[in-house]
Amino acid sequence: MVRVLSVLLGFLALGAALAGGWNPLPIRAGYVGGATLVLAALAARWYWRERQVSGDDPGAAERHAWLCMVGTALICGFVGVVLMTPGSEIHRSVGDTGGVDSWTMFAGGLIAWGVLYDRNAVSDERDRAIDAHAQKIGYAALVTLLLVLLLALGLAPKHAMARFTHWLIANTLLMLIMVAALIQYAAQLLGYARSALQLDRGADA
């Protein structure tokens, strides 16, 4: 559980840092984020192969959840800070709005998916049960977040709403969907973590 939350917060922080201007390389933040996702996928593939020897490697559905959580956390952190930055509410068709970087990170996530793709991957009823439980949590989170946004839009004083242009509202809605998905993936991985607490006891010799 600590590992799930650490990875989640780590990639959220990385996305936020990239949006906040922290970039150690002379390339766009999107490339840094995308490359990080690909490198993380390569590292995960190597790590899971090592664990396969002892028989405690994760199944295909859990690997997929890891990839989705990491990618979504990175983009959520990035988009969240972009949306909170004053001036982002001015929709521009050109210039640095963060959109290019977000989509570059998404492309990096697709490459990472290719790195981890396993054509023989199967999921079973246990995976579906954990996934169904996580989807319930994700759905409840989405409804809660939408209610909060609705109340904010409806009840906030006029001066506080000055920033809420159509562009910002649309992107905030997109952000809420991503946050709900992030909660769903985290819940899925926590489900696997709970299930694996006694993994060592049951593993093959």
Next chain:
Amino acid sequence: MIAGIPSTEPIDNQIRRLRFEHGEMTQEALAKAVGITRQTVIALESSRYAPSLELAMKIAEVFSARVDEVFYRRKSD
């Protein structure tokens, strides 16, 4: 029990013993035989997952046993 499978009484089983009695069948081989993942076999053996009736019957068939010979409720004191 894992999330999504509510149960107050864990379902124990004899899968581990039966595997070894059937030519030391590996978890991977059992998983392939019944169409589940090796991780689910591990979860079943450590009583962290209660299988569906369909899966329980498939596993029992692999060992040519009755379902109640493979799975049983853990008696609470």
